[in-house]
Amino acid sequence: MENNLRRNVMGVIINNEWKVLLWQYVSSGSRTFPKWWxxxxxxxNEGILxxxxxxxxxxxxxxxxxxxxxxxxxxxxxxxxxxxxKVNKGEDYRGKTEKIMILKYNGDNSDIDINVSNELKAYxxxxxxxxxxxxxxxxxxxxxDTDMLEKIIWKIDIF
Numbered sequence: 001m002e003n004n005l006r007r008n009v010m011g012v013i014i015n016n017e018w019k020v021l022l023w024q025y026v027s028s029g030s031r032t033f034p035k036w037w038x039x040x041x042x043x044x045n046e047g048i049l050x051x052x053x054x055x056x057x058x059x060x061x062x063x064x065x066x067x068x069x070x071x072x073x074x075x076x077x078x079x080x081x082x083x084x085x086k087v088n089k090g091e092d093y094r095g096k097t098e099k100i101m102i103l104k105y106n107g108d109n110s111d112i113d114i115n116v117s118n119e120l121k122a123y124x125x126x127x128x129x130x131x132x133x134x135x136x137x138x139x140x141x142x143x144x145d146t147d148m149l150e151k152i153i154w155k156i157d158i159f
Contacts, residue, residue: 010035019125057113069100
């Protein structure tokens, strides 16, 4: 929790058809890449594999971490966001850091189970060019645009 920032990882999970997994939260209805808070002392790799198994029931054997975006995204919360999180979630963080991890999913979707968590409503897979149709502006598109995502997936100049 350096500088009172909570550590977070986000997974760009691609399948054998090079489609990207998006999920939809029950609470907000927004579609986004899977993302999770890390536990104290946990590495990015440990945390993302643990959380994917906990939230989607995907076993570690079906995942390969193929890389990560070299820069870490940082968001400082507004005073209103800090107060809301204190009151509604019991969290006392000034902001968050987010490491973008790229994972290759080798399964056939039969082992994905969104019902293991009460947080998820649905998931789907989209091509890179379709991402902007699903993710609302201001969410992830401020961090990653489709050109950057293609570079991340194909490991061009950013690792």
